[in-house]
Amino acid sequence: MNLYSIKQAILNLTDIEFVRFQNWFDKIGCNRINKNAKSSKIRQAVLNLTDKEFDHFWDWFEDLSDERWAEEVENNPVARACLEIGNMIMSKPDPGKFLADLLGGSNKAKEKE
Secondary structure (H helix, E strand, O other): OOHHHHHHHHHOOOHHHHHHHHHHHHHOHHHOOOOOOOOOHHHHHHHOOOHHHHHHHHHHHHHHHHHHHHHHHHHOHHHHHHHHHHHHHHOOOOHHHHHHHHHHHHHHHHHHO
């Protein structure tokens, strides 16, 4: 399998298969450890790439993962709301203190009830 065939195969994966491949790549594949690769021709092909091809693949795959994540967030109202809340928290001068105050305030409100 050449680099182009690998990319095409990954683009053709279902969402669940893509997530499984992504999890494998993040844990094992990016270190090029030949573990759990025999279960997938794509995984084995990624491990067999030359160093130059692998670097190109890695950059391409990171971009693809980011694009798919952005699509998922865009199409999921709950994920969009979580992202907005996360951005709001991280925009504060001290996100940890803000979050602690926010959670502490909700606990005090429950105690008053």
